[in-house]
Amino acid sequence: MTAIAYEYDAEIEALRDGLGVFIRNVVIPLHVKHADVFEDERRKYRPDGGYSDELLGLMREVRMKSAEAGYYTMCVPEHMGGAGLGHVAYFAAWEKIFHSCGAKYFLTSSIVAHWARGPSAVLEHLSPRLKSEILPGIQLGDKTICFALSEPGAGSDASQIKTSARRDTGGWRINGEKIWVTNSPYADYAIVFAVTDPELAAARKGGITGFVVPTDTEGFKVERLIKMFGQTHTDEALLHFNDVYVADDQVLGEVGQGFKTAMRGSGLGRIYNVARCVGMGRWALEIAFDYIKVRxxxxxxxxxxxxxTFPLVESATQIHAAHLMSLNVAQLLDKGQSAAKELAMVKAYCGEVGPRALDRVIQFHGAMGFTNEMQLFEAYISMRKIGMADGSVEIMRHLAARKMLEGDMDL
Structure with missing residues (x-):
């Protein structure tokens, strides 16, 4: 029996079923075959906390097999070589993955292209040269990207970035720093946002441009890895740009309009995060209800x-509400509406109810809830990121309030 009146169409249902088969036939067997890697942190990670070559190779294998099966690029626009599915499909796919596996199988994160690591509409305005030279490898899952927007002094207020790009012969020179750049220690290309017109940028009227930078370009440096959550490993880093040269055809989109591209990526990220909340919340609550029947x-x-039972039911109610809100906003987006208020609301809501659900599930498992075997604490860390990634809870409320003050009072 389903708790949701909304029904996915046949294509999306088939997609979700296919993802389940892919997890069972490809991802889980890889985890079993390479258990020695996944169970030994000295093989899974490098001494500096970076991913080992063995682990990166397995992630690449999943990406490429998923691309071959049609899942990796399913939400990439058709004119870019993807299946062109929309936000409902993107939510449905990630919710299925998180609901099926929770935090248990690391490689599931490589099945569907994440907008900040792989192909998406963010890359829609690549120049003709880059479309032919780099896009095929990214679409196949052979190559990955990173999204370099945040800086040490510009996080939530990304319009305050200081990284600059000045004109040089036939191109630009980029100087500055970026931080919290997911996948940057391993990416082949970085999408870097820099100020190209300081006056327009200061007036918040543009002046920020996106550039595609191969990570082996002279002057591009991974300054240091940033370990987080008390873990010994990371995929975050501080990047430094020292007179990095890029040609004019490495501009992503229009000069001065990079902020629009950056926000397009954040919108996709917010759908990913609400899917993470709903899927992982369901996974954890199902574990909890099974456990409390026998303990x-x-x-x-x-x-x-x-x-x-009452706290768990309260969390189940909240996850159910998040599910409904997420499906609603995904449908609005697929109808061409901005849905900025609604997306901000559900992202903020998920950023609070998701971690609370995992905290309760851990609590009622006692000490067992903290064990590596259960993977509940890994799930909690994943859930806790929702309140910060792609827009903090506070920024989401600010965005929603601004829309309502402008007159958008439809609830």
């Missing part, structure tokens, strides 16, 4: 104690 304390199962 006994003082002669009774935990399922007989309202102090346990």
């Amino acid at each position: 006994k304390t003082f002669g009774k199962t935990l399922a007989e104690r309202q102090g346990v």
